[in-house]
Amino acid sequence: MSIRQPIVSVLGHVDHGKTTLLDRIRGTSVAQREAGKITQHIGATEVPIDIIYRICGKLIKREFKVPGLLFIDTPGHEAFTTLRARGGSLADLAVLVIDINEGIMPQTVESINILKRYRTPFVIAANKIDLIFGWKNCENEPFVVAIQKQKERVQTAIDEKIYSIVEKLYEMGFSAERYDRISDFTQNVAIIPMSAKLGTGIADLLLVLVGLAQKFLERHLRTEEGPGEGTVLEVKEERGLGKTIDVIVYSGTFRKGDTIVVGSTTSEPIVTKIKAILKPKPLDEMRDPRDRFLSVKEVHAAAGIKIAAPSLENALAGSPVIVANENIQDVVNRVKKETGINIELQEEGVVVKADALGSLEALAYELKQEGIPIKKADIGDISKRDIVDSLTIRNPLYRVILGFNVRVLPEAEKEAHKIKIFTNNVIYKIIEDYKEWMEQKKRELEAEKRMEITFPGKFKILPEYVFRLSKPAIVGVRVLGGRIRVGQRILREDGRVVGRIKSIRKDDTNVLEAIMGEEVAIAIDDVTIGRQLKAGEVYYIDIPEAHGRKLFKMNLSYEEQQVLEEIAGIKRKEKPFWGL
Numbered sequence: 001m002s003i004r005q006p007i008v009s010v011l012g013h014v015d016h017g018k019t020t021l022l023d024r025i026r027g028t029s030v031a032q033r034e035a036g037k038i039t040q041h042i043g044a045t046e047v048p049i050d051i052i053y054r055i056c057g058k059l060i061k062r063e064f065k066v067p068g069l070l071f072i073d074t075p076g077h078e079a080f081t082t083l084r085a086r087g088g089s090l091a092d093l094a095v096l097v098i099d100i101n102e103g104i105m106p107q108t109v110e111s112i113n114i115l116k117r118y119r120t121p122f123v124i125a126a127n128k129i130d131l132i133f134g135w136k137n138c139e140n141e142p143f144v145v146a147i148q149k150q151k152e153r154v155q156t157a158i159d160e161k162i163y164s165i166v167e168k169l170y171e172m173g174f175s176a177e178r179y180d181r182i183s184d185f186t187q188n189v190a191i192i193p194m195s196a197k198l199g200t201g202i203a204d205l206l207l208v209l210v211g212l213a214q215k216f217l218e219r220h221l222r223t224e225e226g227p228g229e230g231t232v233l234e235v236k237e238e239r240g241l242g243k244t245i246d247v248i249v250y251s252g253t254f255r256k257g258d259t260i261v262v263g264s265t266t267s268e269p270i271v272t273k274i275k276a277i278l279k280p281k282p283l284d285e286m287r288d289p290r291d292r293f294l295s296v297k298e299v300h301a302a303a304g305i306k307i308a309a310p311s312l313e314n315a316l317a318g319s320p321v322i323v324a325n326e327n328i329q330d331v332v333n334r335v336k337k338e339t340g341i342n343i344e345l346q347e348e349g350v351v352v353k354a355d356a357l358g359s360l361e362a363l364a365y366e367l368k369q370e371g372i373p374i375k376k377a378d379i380g381d382i383s384k385r386d387i388v389d390s391l392t393i394r395n396p397l398y399r400v401i402l403g404f405n406v407r408v409l410p411e412a413e414k415e416a417h418k419i420k421i422f423t424n425n426v427i428y429k430i431i432e433d434y435k436e437w438m439e440q441k442k443r444e445l446e447a448e449k450r451m452e453i454t455f456p457g458k459f460k461i462l463p464e465y466v467f468r469l470s471k472p473a474i475v476g477v478r479v480l481g482g483r484i485r486v487g488q489r490i491l492r493e494d495g496r497v498v499g500r501i502k503s504i505r506k507d508d509t510n511v512l513e514a515i516m517g518e519e520v521a522i523a524i525d526d527v528t529i530g531r532q533l534k535a536g537e538v539y540y541i542d543i544p545e546a547h548g549r550k551l552f553k554m555n556l557s558y559e560e561q562q563v564l565e566e567i568a569g570i571k572r573k574e575k576p577f578w579g580l
Contacts, residue, residue: 004223004301005046005068006213007250009091009120011111014428016099017127021196022073025055025206044233044248044304045071048282052210056203059142066213066221068282069206070302071095072248090231090250092217093209094122100161100193101131104168112172121216123190123208124176126165130195132157143193143201144180162191179208186216223301227323228254232262233304234356235315241276243312247305247321254323255298260309261331263319263339263357265379269332270311271324278306316379318357341377349373350398350434351390353382355405359427363404366431373398382421384412390419396445397438402430453550456482456563457541466535467521470528472502478519480538481563485513489542490524490533495570497542499527516559540567548579 010018022045048068053060072091094115098108115122129135129143134154138146147155162178169176169189179190190208194201213221230247238244245262247254254260256277262270278293299305307321319339324331339357343364350367352374354360364377375398376389382403393399403423408416420437424430458481465476477484490499502523504511514520527533540563543551548571551564571578 002223002300003065003067003218003221005066005070005303006092006209006217006221007070007072007090007248007302008209009072009094010097011094011114012097013099013102013105013107013111016097016102016105016108017125017196018095018097019073021095021097021125021127021194021202021205022071024196024199024202025071044246045073046280046282046304047071047206049210051282052206056142056207059144059203059207064210064214065218066210069209069213070248070304090248091118091120092220093213094120095125095205095209096122097125097127097196098165099128100126100158100165101128103161103164109172112169112174116173121212123179123192123205123212124165125196125201125205126162126191126193127196129158129193129200130198132161137198138200140199140202142203144204146200147193158193162193165191179204185212223251226252227325228252228258228260228299228301229323230254230305230321232315232317232319232321234317235312236306238306238308241308242310243315244278244306244308245312245315245321247307249299249301249303249305251301252323253298253300254305254307256296258323259325259328260307260321261324261328261335262312262321263316263335265314265316267336269335269339270315271328271332272309272311274307274309276308278308279303280306316357317355318359318361341379343374343377344368345377346373346375348393348395348398349375350393351375351386351401352377353386353401353403353406354379359404363402363427363430366427367402370431370435372434381406382408382412382416382423384409384415387412387415387419397441400434400437402434404430454488454541454543454547455485456543456551456556456560456567457484457488458482458538458563458566459484460538461529461533461535462519463535465521466529469530472523472525473499473527473529473533474521474523475529475533475535476519476521479514479516481516481559482541483513483515484522484541490527491540491542491567491570492533493538493540493570495573498532499524540570543567543571545571545575545578552579 012018025047026045046068049064049066096111098104132154134151136149138149166176174189175187176189176191179192182188182190192201192205192208194205228249229251230249233246233248236244236246254277256274258274260272260274264270277296277299279296279299280293293306316339320335322331322335343361350372352363354363357379360377360379364374367374375393382401386401390399390401400420400422404427405425406423408421422430422434459477459479462476462478468474484501486501486504488501489497491497502525504514505521506514529535548568556564568579
């Protein structure tokens with residue numbers, strides 16, 4: 001029975017430095033090539049124990065049995081809560097990256113709640129200490145060495161920022177302390193101050209992780225021979241291999257020639273045989289390897305690998321991949337159950353598409369947080385069928401398709417103009433864009449609604465601006481409340497309805513309406529000034545009773561409400577229950 005390397009999930013708020021941390025360890029620049037520099041898919045990096053010995057140097061006082069660390073780099077934005085939960089459920093340990101200057105953000109709290117839910121032990125990488133005023137650059141040095149070279153005021157500033165984090169963690173039920181001041185790691189969350197950008201403190205972080213794994217997880221990390229189990233991270237087309245799957249192996253062994261069952265975008269899981277197993281070199285990154293993969297005959301947990309096999313075209317990212325040399329049907333049933341899309345759907349809501357199961361669930365989670373219902377959620381590119389489904393939605397605010405990391409298929413492009421489609425490879429941008437559009441659409445719908453309903457209006461005929469007495473009468477008026485609009489009838493205080501506004505002119509331009517505070521010239525049909533209407537007097541817009549009922553239920557401005565009450569008072573002299 002051997003000890004496998006622990007799987008370490010790296011979590012935290014967007015832009016706090018998760019991928020930069022791993023870049024510094026492996027000497028790559030994956031972060032620079034991510035969309036919006038935000039990690040959008042889970043990646044994996046293997047750091048062997050000999051590399052850890054080399055990085056940690058004199059900090060190491062003992063020998064470790066743990067063969068190394070396998071890091072999972074999880075997406076950083078709050079929208080990936082569900083995807084992080086998948087990472088959390090796989091992880092033996094976690095690194096929660098916090099910008100020491102920004103402290104605990106709402107998304108940091110989300111990450112902590114996930115770790116708490118899965119009871120995953122974690123440490124905190126208090127990143128960006130190099131941005132503290134007065135910090136003296138100590139590139140690649142351990143924090144415990146670098147801190148001794150700093151001025152007293154810098155040391156004090158670091159402690160103040162750390163204890164601000166400690167205080168927030170205490171409120172969440174955790175006791176935490178700077179790692180070099182901890183005597184019992186079972187009682188305290190270790191905080192490792194560091195700079196991912198400069199490499200300061202990375203040695204301390206690796207030492208703490210290996211030490212925790214060795215001391216507290218050795219029994220958990222013991223592995224026996226058995227069928228391999230893993231999670232599909234990504235489905236890719238590779239030259240010479242066809243469709244392949246990137247996999248995190250968390251249990252057992254995968255061998256070339258094994259029969260495996262893989263989750264599928266169709267109803268039935270894929271049953272196929274492994275043609276080749278490819279493994280990144282140590283310190284390389286699966287999503288963006290610098291060197292060619294190594295071809296191996298077998299791989300033991302834990303590892304990040306690429307599997308080449310026939311019939312992987314419909315493989316589903318985020319689904320299980322399980323070796324099934326025996327009891328194949330039992331494994332098929334298990335995979336089928338685990339790959340079901342478990343998203344709450346409504347009769348009215350938006351259509352959601354994504355490239356992977358985790359991404360789909362993440363987008364759905366974020367929409368639920370915003371109170372936005374979902375009518376349909378599926379994996380794959382946007383099709384004509386999706387547009388047809390969206391067109392059946394009655395609420396125009398939901399007549400949209402939100403697509404993460406997908407494209408609009410050619411067959412759908414001809415129909416795409418009929419609805420609004422939001423696609424992006426950064427989830428939070430999709431949400432932002434949709435919410436912005438939704439607010440604009442609400443304003444447009446409200447404006448249309450107002451055009452359909454006769455809104456309250458009150459105006460005074462200005463005595464000095466009577467331009468024509470009749471046919472039509474043309475007078476200057478001041479709008480005292482609400483609004484007046486072309487085509488509306490005029491209500492006198494005695495309840496009589498006279499004349500109709502034929503046109504409104506403002507600054508030598510014809511307009512459809514005038515609002516409170518504006519002075520305009522209006523032409524009025526069917527009246528004579530001095531008879532039906534008189535200069536200097538106040539008049540109202542006549543409101544049909546059916547419109548009045550709707551207006552009393554609407555969110556009117558204070559001034560509009562006041563004018564409506566005055567009109568209702570006039571109307572109720574004849575009809576006591578007018579508008580009720």
